[in-house]
Amino acid sequence: MSVLVVGSTALDSIKTPKAENPRLLGGSASHAAVAASFFAPVKMVGIVGKDFPKRYMDLYRKHKIELSGLQIAEGKTFHWSGEYETNMNNRRTLATELGVFETFSPNLPESHKNTPYILLANIAPSLQHHVLDQIKNPRFVVADTMDLWINIALSDLLKLIKRVDAFVLNDSEAKLLTNEDNILKALKKIHRLGPDYVIIKRGEHGSILSGPSGLFIAPAYPLQRVVDPTGAGDSFVGGLLGYLAAAKGSIEKNLRRAIIHGSATSSFCCEGFGLTQTTKITPVDIQNRVAQLEQMVKF
């Protein structure tokens, strides 16, 4: 079955202690759609400006991402630039130029409205709502977010959390949202906001899933070299939902393996700037890391 991915489509200029790369293909939807494409057919909804490089369109197409929902508007593509500190764990935004994103309204083509698996990648909660309003009978809806929306659009976000099956956020966002340092207490509070499944991303420490059958503690694939972690969270959730859309059986049965596949997929994202490494791999590379992770947690 297919996955609908809605989120940002951007050009990222990224500086790390070792290198600087301007105008990479980025944005939550780009990372998530490419990650999901290793497992299932993907339709992507977003917006780019007339300046969007043709080579990035070709990259989407190489991954067989359906682009009829990608709007191409007069003006400039959303541009983000940021810088990472030495240990790659902290980053700061240098500039955000919204461009065509400022007036983005994610109106879905008719052909998209019956997609069973919906990924509301990181984007303003009001836009995530607008997408959900157009969807008919989805099988599974996942929403991701970021600290910005908890800070400036909390009311919209809380209404959104009620509407989704799974809500994904990282540990510092979970703390910000719930005012709880303890991860179990934070998980309980987020469940009370609505979703059956809550997934907390913990970067190099993996992730934790809380759902009807209890907790699942998932490892991250250990990397010798992190080149650029931008988009790793989007890649994680994209791989996760792509796997779920392709798997047979219940969500409950498949979600743990889906998380491991998301984890493996996102590990490649960290090994190159932007999407450079992720767009070089094949499903076999992901399977190899899943198999290694399986060995690494067995006891």
Added chain:
Amino acid sequence: MSVLVVGSTALDSIKTPKAENPRLLGGSASHAAVAASFFAPVKMVGIVGKDFPKRYMDLYRKHKIELSGLQIAEGKTFHWSGEYETNMNNRRTLATELGVFETFSPNLPESHKNTPYILLANIAPSLQHHVLDQIKNPRFVVADTMDLWINIALSDLLKLIKRVDAFVLNDSEAKLLTNEDNILKALKKIHRLGPDYVIIKRGEHGSILSGPSGLFIAPAYPLQRVVDPTGAGDSFVGGLLGYLAAAKGSIEKNLRRAIIHGSATSSFCCEGFGLTQTTKITPVDIQNRVAQLEQMVKF
């Protein structure tokens, strides 16, 4: 088979944001010996002063810890006092009074010298060397350490690391020792110092074992409430070695399960001040958490 535990035996005065508890039973040997005692017979080597409370002797005895190697000297028992910050991750030492520890020389009774499983709990590396010099044909030697010894006794510590089968330290200590932020690079550097097995403790994120058969990523047992994490690392390594000493088969075969048992044992340590919670539990309580951890990592 039995375990020999050498380390500090202390009185700890601990302050957390919620409570303050003076003169608790503490020290690396106390925590490790009690933890190991749930699995195997334990001989403990340490030193206390004449002020050491009888009720703490009774606690050791309740856990069937063999005390002929525990010296009782004129003077005061080693006393440490420390304070934890709100999130319980950072602590600062308020006072350290060495007392009888200042002149401690861990001379082993004859009956201790053939113990097969040796735990050199956190203590000055020179004393860990002194113990190893007296041991005949050990089956498995584990050493723990702390940042202090990396800072003030590095040369002794490096010589010690060469002599042990497994070396245990936490993530910030691994970084301090190797000058590597990346955990895989740090592990490689520590292996080059000698030991076949390296275990890096990561607090609430569990631990990672590196050995001849690759990496093992172990979870921590998730806790709703951390009362006092003092001694959790000692408890982890004590439970680990106690399990190994009792298990049939090769070290290689048993080490992963040993780590999980250490993890489960140390979770109880965090749930009470000092050893108050650990000394209330039974082996069944540990087995229950091991079984839960098994469920939490399955996929």
